[in-house]
Amino acid sequence: MDVKTLCLGVLTMGEASGYDIRQYFEKGPFSHFCQAGYGSIYPALAKALDEGLVTCRTESQGGRPDKKMYTITETGEAHLKARLHQPLTPDRIRSDYLVSFLFGGMIEPEHLAKVYDDYHKAFADNAALLSSLECDGVSPGRMFVRELGITMYSSVAKHLSDNREQFLTSVHSGEKS
Amino acid sequence: MDVKTLCLGVLTMGEASGYDIRQYFEKGPFSHFCQAGYGSIYPALAKALDEGLVTCRTESQGGRPDKKMYTITETGEAHLKARLHQPLTPDRIRSDYLVSFLFGGMIEPEHLAKVYDDYHKAFADNAALLSSLECDGVSPGRMFVRELGITMYSSVAKHLSDNREQFLTSVHSGEKS
DNA sequence: GAAAACATATATCAAATCGATATATATCAA
DNA sequence: TTGATATATATCGATTTGATATATGTTTTC
Known part of the structure; x- marks a missing residue:
């Protein structure tokens, strides 16, 4: 598109x-x-x-x-x-954050924690932002993408909350790269 | 990056x-x-x-x-x-599918249903693919992004299952654009 | 009340990226 | 044996990105 x-x-x-x-x-x-x-x-x-x-x-x-x-x-x-009505290309996500987590072992623990918390905040904020949007007279399509967005952002935000300690400790326990 | x-x-x-x-x-x-x-x-x-x-x-x-x-x-x-260790740019998602849903009113009902089902399948397939991945000897970072991916893909897949009929009917009930 | 910061508004440009194509061969399936 | 798929590098035009230039109004801060 x-x-x-x-x-x-x-x-x-x-x-x-x-x-x-x-x-x-x-x-x-x-x-x-x-x-x-x-x-x-x-x-x-x-x-x-x-x-x-x-x-x-x-x-x-x-x-x-x-x-x-x-x-x-x-x-x-x-x-x-x-x-x-023509074929659509698949969704594409670009995330420097996920790349960083993948190579978390190369990042200073304090910095990694900060990056993690920023990432969580971004998802939580986006979920809140979409939830707060006015819905009166909004088209069904717009309503639908809004709700899908809320689902996506809040499920990821929850996952990030739930796995914070586990990730931050495991990533720096005696290994390289 | x-x-x-x-x-x-x-x-x-x-x-x-x-x-x-x-x-x-x-x-x-x-x-x-x-x-x-x-x-x-x-x-x-x-x-x-x-x-x-x-x-x-x-x-x-x-x-x-x-x-x-x-x-x-x-x-x-x-x-x-x-x-x-430098600042990261926010994640970016590009989705022709969500654009299509936003303008769902301009799409023929049968075609929209097909697009919807394709989209659902893509998320379900991705969740299954990540779930099936080998985890032996995999780094904690890789493990983490894998699990986050599973959470994201499956929550969206579930939302798409749960809201299919509601969306497809509402989007074509007496309105334009 | 002045200065700084932010918003309105268009436009361009170098650098990076995308998507398709070219080239050449091996391997696997129909 | 014919065609499709995989291995492998490389280039190229078109599009996109991100920064910058220009000019002024509005709002906030000291």
Whole structure:
């Protein structure tokens, strides 16, 4: 799912600027399972405009750079719908933290404990964040991914709580690498 | 954590070729939380060799291209260890499936059900795969990430089982987008 | 009340990564 | 024997990442 298609997805929820779209990927419900920065969003929007998948309206604002508001076209919706019916690539997780745990034996015990606690906090915080989200008038799809996220984050957070001492002691008991 | 550093990590477990390293990232315990293809591994090894982080030994084989066996150096180990004590970037999940569920209203019911079942199968399979792994003589770090993976995969698989009908009906009950 | 920090807004660029392809041979299955 | 899969290295275009540049408004802190 390339960034262009993801932008189309965001635009089905209403007119938005490149900056707005970035917010969806950084905060918002999207951020937990797809990311994109300005460096990919702006080129993607330019290409989408070029291909007639979106239209653009420039909104002048006092002082600040003009806001370019994008709206999805029928062609754009058709493109998104078609893409959603094509084969999907498997999920991909990138975790420096799990790599670190794998090589935990090479890390100073105090530092490893700190990293572990940070990791636990991140999962606990994400679970809490999703739980606190407003649910009124939210689409069933959004509701579903929210609940799946809560399940995932909280089960991992619990596992990390339950196995903290066991891991931190075993990883530094008389072995290398 | 760039590919060069990840390669060093693999090499702490013993001498390996670029092809071998690829296997670790495609199958093996690594594949679940970091990925890398030939296009990033070979350049990374060349750079690591250039910087003295690894040494290289060419193994001739009848017919097939020569095998280049890489070994991590002390400098390489120091580099890896230093990296493991530096700040880590947060985990990142990319899921076309969750994007699809978010826009489930735009997908034909039969197709959405198929996608859903594929997704469930992927999690169930991964949980089973990790559970079936040999544990004799495995390092505590490897053991830990394996168990965390089992927890994560099976909790999500269970959630997907438990909420299948609810999701598939609600997403197509009189609404758009 | 001034200074610093943060938010709004677009855009570009080098470096890293991804995904596909090329090359060559061995081995295993139909 | 034909085709598919595995071993092995390597490159290349396209995409993505992460940082930076530019310019101004708003909010917080000293």
